[in-house]
Every structure is written in structure tokens, then in C-alpha cells.
Amino acid sequence: MGLNFQQEKMRLARVQKTLTEEVDRLEEETSRRKKEVVHIRKHFWDEVKVNTETFDDYLETIIGLRQEAQALSVTQSIHRHASKRLSTLHRMQDIPYFGRIDFREDGASDVEEIYIGISSLRDDSGENFLIYDWRSPIASVYYDFQPGPAKYAAPGGEVQGELKKKWQYLIRGRELESLFDTSLTIGDEILQEVLGKGTDKQMHSIVATIQQEQNRIIRHDHGRLLVVHGAAGSGKTSAAMQRIAYLLYKYRDRLHADQIILFSPNSMFSSYVSNVLPELGEENMQQVTFQEYLNHRLSKQFQVENPYEQLEYVLTAENTSSYQTRLAGIRLKGSSSFVDAVQSYRRSLEYTGMIFKDITFRGESIITARQIEERFYNQDASLRFPNRLEKLKDWLIKKIKEIQKAERKKPWVQEEIELLSDDAYHEARTFLAEKRGLKREEIAHYEVEPDELGRLIVHQKWMPLRKKIRSFRFIDFKGIYRQFFDDSSQFVKGENTAKWSAICKATQEMLDEDKLFYEDAAPFLFLKELIQGFQTNSSIKHLVVDEAQDYTPFQFEFLKRLFPSARMTVLGDFNQAIFAHANGRVNFDTLTSLYGRDRTEVINLARSYRSTKPIIECTRRLVPNGGEIIPFERAGERPVLKQVVDRVELHSCIVSQIAALQRLGHKSIAIICKSAKESERAYESLACIKDIKLLKSNSATYEQGVVVLPAYLSKGVEFDAVIIYDASENVYGDESLRRIFYTACTRAMHYLQFYSVGEPSPFLRTVLRDGYVQYASI
Numbered sequence: 001m002g003l004n005f006q007q008e009k010m011r012l013a014r015v016q017k018t019l020t021e022e023v024d025r026l027e028e029e030t031s032r033r034k035k036e037v038v039h040i041r042k043h044f045w046d047e048v049k050v051n052t053e054t055f056d057d058y059l060e061t062i063i064g065l066r067q068e069a070q071a072l073s074v075t076q077s078i079h080r081h082a083s084k085r086l087s088t089l090h091r092m093q094d095i096p097y098f099g100r101i102d103f104r105e106d107g108a109s110d111v112e113e114i115y116i117g118i119s120s121l122r123d124d125s126g127e128n129f130l131i132y133d134w135r136s137p138i139a140s141v142y143y144d145f146q147p148g149p150a151k152y153a154a155p156g157g158e159v160q161g162e163l164k165k166k167w168q169y170l171i172r173g174r175e176l177e178s179l180f181d182t183s184l185t186i187g188d189e190i191l192q193e194v195l196g197k198g199t200d201k202q203m204h205s206i207v208a209t210i211q212q213e214q215n216r217i218i219r220h221d222h223g224r225l226l227v228v229h230g231a232a233g234s235g236k237t238s239a240a241m242q243r244i245a246y247l248l249y250k251y252r253d254r255l256h257a258d259q260i261i262l263f264s265p266n267s268m269f270s271s272y273v274s275n276v277l278p279e280l281g282e283e284n285m286q287q288v289t290f291q292e293y294l295n296h297r298l299s300k301q302f303q304v305e306n307p308y309e310q311l312e313y314v315l316t317a318e319n320t321s322s323y324q325t326r327l328a329g330i331r332l333k334g335s336s337s338f339v340d341a342v343q344s345y346r347r348s349l350e351y352t353g354m355i356f357k358d359i360t361f362r363g364e365s366i367i368t369a370r371q372i373e374e375r376f377y378n379q380d381a382s383l384r385f386p387n388r389l390e391k392l393k394d395w396l397i398k399k400i401k402e403i404q405k406a407e408r409k410k411p412w413v414q415e416e417i418e419l420l421s422d423d424a425y426h427e428a429r430t431f432l433a434e435k436r437g438l439k440r441e442e443i444a445h446y447e448v449e450p451d452e453l454g455r456l457i458v459h460q461k462w463m464p465l466r467k468k469i470r471s472f473r474f475i476d477f478k479g480i481y482r483q484f485f486d487d488s489s490q491f492v493k494g495e496n497t498a499k500w501s502a503i504c505k506a507t508q509e510m511l512d513e514d515k516l517f518y519e520d521a522a523p524f525l526f527l528k529e530l531i532q533g534f535q536t537n538s539s540i541k542h543l544v545v546d547e548a549q550d551y552t553p554f555q556f557e558f559l560k561r562l563f564p565s566a567r568m569t570v571l572g573d574f575n576q577a578i579f580a581h582a583n584g585r586v587n588f589d590t591l592t593s594l595y596g597r598d599r600t601e602v603i604n605l606a607r608s609y610r611s612t613k614p615i616i617e618c619t620r621r622l623v624p625n626g627g628e629i630i631p632f633e634r635a636g637e638r639p640v641l642k643q644v645v646d647r648v649e650l651h652s653c654i655v656s657q658i659a660a661l662q663r664l665g666h667k668s669i670a671i672i673c674k675s676a677k678e679s680e681r682a683y684e685s686l687a688c689i690k691d692i693k694l695l696k697s698n699s700a701t702y703e704q705g706v707v708v709l710p711a712y713l714s715k716g717v718e719f720d721a722v723i724i725y726d727a728s729e730n731v732y733g734d735e736s737l738r739r740i741f742y743t744a745c746t747r748a749m750h751y752l753q754f755y756s757v758g759e760p761s762p763f764l765r766t767v768l769r770d771g772y773v774q775y776a777s778i
């Protein structure tokens with residue numbers, strides 16, 4: 001049976017009326033609650049009588065204060081909830097629902113009509129659902145089944161039944177424009193329509209068009225680790241965002257947005273995805289980059305190279321003498337065998353090799369590194385390593401207490417007392433008097449004894465020293481890491497000796513200047529924490545890692561230990577592994593060992609949605625296993641290659657091509673270069689293009705319009721049209737650049753153009769031969 005368009009229009013109008021009434025009611029409530037909050041804040045102290053004369057008065061004051069604070073917090077919380085609901089309802093006014101299923105549960109006689117939207121809505125009686133939240137159990141039938149037998153997991157157990165019909169609604173400008181019986185239409189009309197549009201400044205939710213395989217990711221709810229491996233444009237990030245919204249709904253009584261962290265590749269990406277959750281009526285999760293975390297932990301001690309500096313080096317310094325050594329170092333330090341090597345090294349420190357620093361006071365060494373080392377290695381070797389360190393710490397604290405006692409008699413203490421300013425003396429007197437329990441009015445008459453003052457001065461002067469000991473700053477972590485790179489180190493196996501020597505030399509030189517290569521940052525921190533114990537953050541319950549192919553085994557080990565209570569969702573695509581450390585690694589096997597096979601699930605996404613079919617037909621042939629990628633059927637032009645003779649011709653062609661693309665309505669156009677260095681040059685030469693922008697690694701927002709950027713910064717984002725600035729053999733001649741080239745090409749949604757100064761890259765040879773890329777006609 002078909003739906004009656006007119007009746008559906010009328011139903012939509014009825015739902016909109018209910019929505020409007022609900023919006024009016026909530027607007028009134030939020031404004032009233034806001035006034036109440038302001039009132040309570042303003043008159044907070046009028047309602048509380050502050051009297052501390054007697055204990056009873058004091059108690060009464062405390063109770064009064066607490067009551068007022070409670071009233072404020074309750075009103076604030078009601079106001080917050082109402083405002084949140086109101087903003088969701090405002091969004092629902094535009095599109096109250098997008099889908100419907102007609103479902104008959106086994107054993108029931110009636111067919112239920114379930115309308116699905118971004119949030120639920122009940123009728124005036126409060127008994128019946130006019131709209132079901134897309135995350136409700138029954139709504140999963142919409143995403144998972146075609147008409148026929150269907151089931152869903154309800155809190156009380158599995159519900160079986162029959163899906164009679166499935167509909168999609170296209171509502172625009174609050175009007176029902178069309179509706180589709182999805183069991184009759186071929187292809188997905190609404191998905192076609194959504195994907196056919198231009199890109200936006202920010203990513204949007206895909207709630208109305210979630211595909212079955214994506215729904216598995218969104219509702220996946222067991223195990224510790226979910227690994228999603230998917231082709232470029234297969235919706236990994238989109239599904240992950242929807243997944244967060246789903247988890248926030250399902251566990252709304254115990255999971256809050258601030259207990260979820262997304263590790264994103266860069267700030268531009270963070271800004272790009274930051275709209276999805278608010279669009280679904282949820283608060284945003286926390287977002288961070290691994291680099292930010294490393295800086296937070298290491299920047300006091302080292303100047304840490306950032307990942308883009310490392311990439312830029314790899315992409316542009318091939319003619320320097322240290323290049324091959326550095327590359328070998330990056331690969332070695334990013335491997336899982338290096339994780340094992342560092343762990344063995346740490347175990348060896350139980351017997352020998354710990355390096356300590358002298359403990360000094362006023363420039364004099366009071367406990368030497370040698371004494372500390374002796375003490376450490378003379379302890380009972382059967383004690384666990386962390387316990388030995390704890391004991392060492394206790395011994396040091398005790399020892400400096402003794403030295404501190406003797407210190408009081410030293411002349412410098414007397415000198416300090418004499419030099420005390422009036423203010424400092426007053427402060428010291430107040431502190432000492434209060435410590436003795438004196439009342440405020442008695443302080444001024446308190447006679448401070450010189451001994452007492454001396455004790456205080458010494459105590460204060462030694463405070464930083466005690467702090468240093470408590471935080472293990474008497475351990476020379478840099479020295480210990482440096483020692484690992486002594487040529488003779490037996491921990492790194494299978495590395496070519498000459499290469500290993502060169503890697504050691506380069507690493508030690510950097511350390512000597514208090515600098516860390518990016519590839520050393522995670523291993524250094526890992527070793528440090530293996531020694532002193534891992535810092536943990538148990539408040540985080542869910543961790544999402546995007547662009548996971550760019551993480552080293554060290555980084556994952558880290559995340560696992562740092563967030564011991566978190567479940568992890570990891571998204572990646574090895575074809576886009578652009579960092580040099582990833583060469584050779586083509587799967588997520590190391591990830592499976594993180595929590596074990598039975599606590600890990602891997603889901604593959606093969607269908608790619610971002611680009612038109614002709615673009616995907618071309619790009620999937622650029623990578624070895626691209627045959628597995630399935631293009632979504634969306635028509636478009638074949639990618640085009642234009643070979644030019646020199647840069648002058650290149651720039652003139654790009655300028656006219658951009659004007660042509662803009663005439664065709666493409667709003668976001670990216671000129672993607674190999675490196676930042678090439679991007680800068682291109683930007684300067686193309687400065688005549690109106691409003692052209694150069695994106696750099698520190699760019700915080702994803703820009704629309706015409707942009708020039710290095711390929712590695714384009715990760716995760718997309719553009720209406722992509723121009724590969726110079727796809728020549730000269731630039732993309734080396735096999736190691738295949739993945740970066742692929743990443744750049746897969747950013748295009750509707751149009752992909754290659755330019756080549758001279759011979760095109762060998763990556764394009766087959767696609768040109770087989771006609772998946774056409775030569776430009778002029």
C-alpha cells in the first residue's frame with residue numbers, strides 16, 4: 001500500500017503543531033528558570049544570615065548556605081535541561097522526522113507506524129510516540145532491514161516481527177517535499193541527494209541515511225576495543241560521531257560528553273567535526289591531538305618536534321646526508337619490536353643502568369648520584385621495581401630531613417632572618433602563631449623565637465627539593481634514554497649495525513641539545529613511565545582515535561595505560577598511512593594484541609560515499625588492494641589530467657580552471673601539494689586568485705573557498721573539487737609517496753583534476769592507460 005501524500009502532509013502539520021506547543025512551553029519555562037537563577041544569585045546573601053558567634057549560629061549559617069546553594073543548583077540544572085531540549089526541538093521544527101517503518105511484532109495484530117527523527121516526541125496525552133529517537137531500540141530496524149522478517153534488541157530481550165514497509169521523507173523549509181518507499185525505489189534517493197550537495201564548513205550528521213554496515217559500528221556495544229578499517233570516504237568519522245551520540249543516549253544516566261575523548265589528527269579536523277554532536281542535540285566530547293598530549297608532558301624538558309615537521313622533513317630533505325638514517329630511525333622507533341626493546345631495557349634496569357642526578361642545595365651536592373645508585377642497587381632485588389623506587393624515595397626524604405636539621409645552624413639561615421622584610425616577617429609570624437592555635441587578636445603580640453623562624457626558613461627553602469624527590473626528578477630520565485642508544489645496546493635486534501650506529505649518534509645529538517625527534521617522544525615518555533609508574537585518567541569512559549593508521553604501537557600502548565577505564569573505538573585506513581613509520585605495516589594486528597582477540601572486534605567498511613563513481617574508479621586503482629573498495633553509484637565526470645611544460649603554464653591553467661569550477665558552482669576547491677614547502681610556492685604564484693588561502697599545520701579552522709594545502713593536512717576533510725598541483729613523476733616518483741598521493745586524491749567529492757609538469761607520476765600510468773583518467777582536451 002502506498003502512502004497518501006496528502007495525509008502525510010496533514011500528519012506532518014499535526015506533529016509540527018505539537019512541536020510548536022512544546023517549544024512555546026519550554027521557552028516560557030527556560031525564561032522563567034533563567035529569571036529564577038538570576039534572582040537566586042542576586043539575593044543569595046539576603047536569604048542567608050551569616051552569624052558565627054556561637055557554634056549553633058555557625059551551624060545555622062552553614063545549613064542556610066547549603067540550602068541556598070542547593071536551590072541554585074537545582075534551578076540551574078532544570079534550566080540547562082530545558083535549554084538543551086529546546087534547542088533540539090528547534091532543530092526538529094525544520095525536520096521533525098526523516099523515516100518511518102511499519103512494523104508488526106510477532107503475536108501482535110496491529111502494525112505499528114514508527115516515525116524516526118533526531119529525538120523523540122510524544123503526543124499531548126504523553127502516552128504515544130509521535131516520533132521515535134533514531135537511537136531507540138526499535139529504530140535500528142529502519143537501518144538494518146529491508147521489508148521482511150526483522151528483529152531488534154530491546155532492554156527486555158530480542159523482539160522479532162515483520163517489517164512491512166520502510167519510507168524516507170524529504171522535508172524542506174518545514175514542508176513535505178517528497179516521500180520514498182525504499183522497498184520500491186532503486187538506489188538511495190536521499191543519500192544521492194545528500195552526497196550530491198556541496199561541502200560545508202563543517203561535517204554534518206548522517207542520521208537520516210546511516211547505512212546498515214555503519215549502523216553496526218554505531219550500535220556496537222561489547223568488548224573493549226572496536227577497530228574500524230574502512231576505505232577513504234566510507235564514513236568512518238561520520239559513523240564514529242553518530243556512535244558517540246548513540247552512547248550518550250543509551251547510557252544517558254551514567255555517561256557524559258566530558259567522559260569521552262576524540263583523538264584527532266589536527267586542530268583543523270577538530271573544528272571540522274565539532275558540529276556533528278550539537279546538530280544531534282548532544283554536547284561535544286573533548287578533543288585533543290596526540291601532539292598536544294606529548295607537549296603537555298614533555299615541553300618543560302624538551303623542544304619536541306611536531307609530526308608535521310617530521311613529515312615535511314621526510315617529504316623534502318631526501319637530498320641531505322642524514323636522510324636515510326633518519327628514515328631508518330623513524331621506522332625502527334615506530335615498530336612494535338622497538339616497544340619490546342624498550343620494555344626489555346627497562347627490565348634490565350632492575351640490575352644495572354639506572355642513572356640518577358645529584359641532589360643539590362644552594363649549589364652544593366648533598367646526596368650524590370653515586371650514593372643514590374648504590375642505595376638503589378643494594379636493596380633487596382626480589383622487591384618489585386616500583387616498590388624499590390618508592391623505598392628509595394622514602395630513604396631520600398628521610399635523609400634530607402636529617403640534613404635539613406643540621407642546616408638550621410648554618411650562617412646563611414641567620415643571614416636570611418636578618419634580611420627578612422617586614423611583610424615577610426609578619427607573614428611568618430602569622431603562620432607560626434596560627435599553627436600554635438592562637439586567636440587572630442593574639443597574633444600581633446606573638447613573640448617569634450629565632451629557632452622557630454630558622455626552622456621555618458629552612459623548611460620553606462627545602463620544599464622544592466622534597467617536591468623534586470616526590471616526583472622522581474632525581475632520576476636522570478634523559479640520561480637513561482640516551483644510554484639506550486649507546487652503540488653496544490643489545491636490546492635492538494636485527495638492525496643493520498652501521499645504520500644502528502648512525503641512528504644512535506643522531507638521537508644522542510638531539511638529546512644533548514634537549515631536543516626530541518617526534519619519533520622519540522612517545523618511546524621516551526613510555527620508558528619514563530615504565531620506570532616511575534604510569535599516569536592514568538580513569539574518568540574517561542570512551543576513547544575514539546581517528547586516523548589510527550598514523551599511530552605507532554607506542555602511542556596505542558600509551559593510550560591504553562593512560563585511560564584504563566575507557567573502551568576504545570579506533571578508525572583507520574592503511575591506504576592513507578602517510579607517516580614514514582607506517583611503511584610496511586598493512587594491518588591493525590598490533591592493535592588486536594592490545595586487549596586480546598576476544599575483547600576486540602574489527603569491522604571493515606568497503607563502500608565509499610564521498611566521491612562520485614568515476615573518481616572512486618580512478619582512486620581505488622592507485623592502491624594495491626583498492627579492488628575491495630566499492631563505489632557508491634553517483635554520476636560525475638572522469639578525473640582529468642593536463643600535462644604542461646613548465647610552472648608558468650601550470651599556474652595559468654590552474655587560474656582558469658578555478659574560474660571554470662567556480663562557474664560550475666563548486667564552492668570549496670583545494671589545490672593539494674605534496675609538502676608545505678611546495679604549497680607556499682604554489683600559493684605565492686597563484687596569489688592573483690581572489691581570496692585564495694594557504695593552510696598550514698597550525699591552521700585552526702577548516703576553510704572554505706579556494707585553499708592551497710599540503711596533502712598531509714587534507715586528511716579527514718573533503719572538498720567539492722580537488723586539483724593535484726603537480727602530479728608529475730618528478731614530484732610523485734617515489735613508491736613511498738603512493739599513500740600520500742592517494743590520500744590527496746580521495747578528498748575530492750565531485751571533481752578531480754591532475755596537473756603534471758612534464759611526465760605524469762607512475763602512479764597514474766595504469767589509470768591513464770585504462771581510461772579512468774582522461775587527458776584534458778585543450
Ligand SMILES: Nc1ncnc2c1ncn2[C@@H]1O[C@H](COP(=O)(O)OP(=O)(O)OP(=O)(O)O)[C@@H](O)[C@H]1O
Nearest residue numbers: 206209210211232233234235236237238609610716
Ligand atoms: N550514510 C551516509 N549518509 C550520508 N553521507 C555519508 C554517509 N556515509 C558517509 N557519508 C559522507 O561521506 C563523506 C565521507 O565520510 P567520512 O569523512 O566520515 O569518511 P571517512 O571514512 O572518515 O573518510 P577518510 O578516511 O577519507 O577521511 C562525508 O561527506 C560523509 O558525510
